[in-house]
Amino acid sequence: MKNRIKITLLLVGIMFIATMTGTARAAPQKTHALPAEIKIGGVFPITARPDAGPDRRDGFLIAVAEINAQTGTDRILPEGVTLVSNVQDDLNTAAGGTAAAETLLAWGADIVLGSSGSSVSAAMASALTPTKVVQISYASSSPSLSDRTLYPYFMRTCASDADQGLAIAELVKAFGWTKGAVIHTSDSYGTGLIEIFKDAYTGTILTDQSFEAGATDVSAQVQSLKDTNPEFILGNFIDEDAKTVMKKANDLDMLDLVWITTDGWSTQATITDAKVKEAMDLSIGTNPAPAEGTGMSDFNDTWFDPVWNYLETPANSQSTGTPFNSYAPFSYDTVYVAAKGLAAAGTTDGDALLTALYAVTHEGATGNIKFNELGEVIGRYDYVQLRDDTYFKFGEYAIPSGATSAIGVLDDASEFELVNGSIWSIANNVATFVRWDPVDTAPGFELLAAALAIGILVITVKKRRK
Structure with missing residues (x-):
């Protein structure tokens, strides 16, 4: 009898252990150290650049919503983990960038995306780097941001202007121009590309004119350009500053000079003013090359889906049907890159996240994104000419199949x-x-x-x- 009781108790014990073991195995195991809510900040020039900032912000917000809604095998983040966004307006100034970064740090941001202006992003990096918060810009292109000593936690999904400066040098070489002039803003964005171009250009720069971003009077600088009678004038600034320059060029009857534009003002937003449009007609320059494949068309379909109209205050591209800002897809892709990096790292720790991001690849609206050793992508640019109100492609600057460096090729x-x-x-x-x-x-x-x-x-x- 005692033996039967012992056997019975032993069997019950074994069954209990087996049951508990099975229960333990059935319970979901957390294999990461990510919080349930990852705080992702987005910084944009919303009020200072109403033709660009809102679109870039909305690209960010659309991506956040899409990633959070993913299910099954399509889901990037682990189940139970979502992105919580916080949008800040940087006023398109360095001081505004610093304020935005400090606000996001106080909020507890795990990662920050932005901003647009290079000087703004540099100011943000100064605030974010000491706390090892990773920052990914979708539009800041100054070559100075490639310095890994100064900006170790800064990355970007757009190319450095070092690539664009070389692209323009090849364009000028193709036309055989030996005497040119340059004008640009005096900030890091304005000067970075110009210095790269000047180093690569074998001709003579007759005059180098600069002015502070946002200046309202550039009469002296534009007059100096005219006085030198150059074969071409290369300008590097954003669209609002371009309008100031080109209005003055029109006033000075500089309608027969060849202007070379960069991606900061090879935009529809620049030619909304009639005088500017007249002065820029038949200008040539560079613009980021659109993605190959279906990524951009898919983004276009997503962008104009009425479900997103609620994002805009006031209504901008989506509800009016006008073309979106060219860097809205970059902002959108940057969120996906960040999410993939977070998922791979399994933590929001800055060093671990940075390492994971270097290994991320993403095929998105802007093409294939893979970071090089400087935390940026290799630039691909179209050579474009403005004819009336449309930019027509007439060549490209890209890496040919089988090559390791980019070259400029005109049609x-x-x-x-x-x-x-x-x-x-x-x-x-x-x-x-x-x-x-x-x-x-x-x-x-x-x-x-x-x-x-x-x-x-x-x-x-x-x-x-x-």
């Missing part, structure tokens, strides 16, 4: 017209001058016409005397 064209009435042919990546069209646009034509008129008058007077 062949039998006739390519520039603003001064000059007609060029483009073949084998070389632009060759063909003719002036019409002839009265040729340099010195007015003087020649005046001389001919005087000559005819003199002959007429002599005949009458006879």
Whole structure:
């Protein structure tokens, strides 16, 4: 009897242990150290740049909502983990960037995305770096931000202007121009690309003009450009500063000079003013190349889905049907990159997250995103020309298949017209001058016409005397 009781108790014990073991195995195991709510901050120039900031903010908010709604195998973050967003307006100033970063730190941000302006992002980095909060910009392109000693926790999903400066140098080389002028804002964004271009350009820079971002009077600088009579003028600034420069250029009748634009003002937002549009017509320059594949078209479909209209105050691109700002897709993709990095790291620890982000790859609206050793992507640019109110592509700067570095390649064209009435042919990546069209646009034509008129008058007077 005692033996039976012992056996029974033993069996009950074994069953209890087995039951408990099975229960333990069935319980979900947390394999990460992520909080249930990851605090992600977004910083944008909302009020200072109403034609750009709201779109970039909305790209950020759409991505946050999409990632939180993911289920099953499509889900990036672990079950039970969501992104909680906090949007800050940086006023497009360094001081505003610092204030935004400090506000997000006080909130307890785990990661911060932004901002647009390079000087703004640099100011943010100064506040975020001591606490090892990772920062990813979607639009700041100054080469100075590539310094890993100064900005160890800064990354960006846009390319450095070091790439764009080289792209423009190749464009100028293709046209054979040997004398040019430059004008730019005096901040890190404005000067960074210009310095790269000047180092790569083999011709002569006749004058280098600069002004503070947001300046309302650039008369002296623009007059200096005109006085040098350059073959081209390269400008580097954002759209609002571009409007100030080009209005003055129009006032000074500089409509026959070749202007080269950069991605900061090769935008629809720049040509909303009639005088600016007139001065910029047939200008040439660079713009970030659109993504290859379906990423951008998918983003376009998502963007104009009425479900997102509630995001805008006041209504901007989505509800009006106008084209979105070119960096809205970059902001959108940056959230996905951040989410993949967080999921891979399994923690919000800054060092671990930084390491995980370097290994992230993402095929998104802006193409394939993979960081190099500087925490940035290799730039791909289209060469574009403004014709009336549309930017037309006429070449690209990219890495050819099988190559390791980018080159500029122009599309062949039998006739390519520039603003001064000059007609060029483009073949084998070389632009060759063909003719002036019409002839009265040729340099010195007015003087020649005046001389001919005087000559005819003199002959007429002599005949009458006879």
